[in-house]
Amino acid sequence: GEDVEQSLFLSVREGDSSVINCTYTDSSSTYLYWYKQEPGAGLQLLTYIFSNMDMKQDQRLTVLLNKKDKHLSLRIADTQTGDSAIYFCAEKVPTDKLIFGTGTRLQVFP
């Protein structure tokens, strides 16, 4: 089946690390993605990971993939107020479509 789940909200203090979690169900997924959506805007790709990797680091972003548990996480180091947005996890299935999660709203307070 195709289903991607995320927690709805996360609130962190500026300067702390944020960890957003995601679980997916399709074991044939080839790539997994994190997209960011700011109010009134489209979705912007933050980072992606190939399904045969277990970690990817890109500046302040660290993606961890546990393929056995079908669990994906995004860690944002030194979270800033500009990071406040909705973060979507997505999996790419063999038909080349992306299945998106429900989104996690990250709120960063000073």
Added chain:
Amino acid sequence: EAGVAQSPRYKIIEKRQSVAFWCNPISGHATLYWYQQILGQGPKLLIQFQNNGVVDDSQLPKDRFSAERLKGVDSTLKIQPAKLEDSAVYLCASTPTSGYTGELFFGEGSRLTVL
């Protein structure tokens, strides 16, 4: 490089009226997607085109929604007649080809309000 263009950005109609949304993908992108994003939810795929052929329209409510991509470039999504539950942002996205990282490039979306 120009991004994915969508119009109109906003549309307000009454139920049972019709509406059409237009999308121009990034030049050279073969695959085009229409997603529906209801407030508070993640985007849901409505239809996927590869050039001018339909790859997946399994979640398109075909009794009221239609989409076309006649020349394999720009695309139109139509809703007729609209229902209250069609209020959403309609996102268009494109990718060059299959078999690479698969990143979707999204437009800013067309926000539909049905009264």
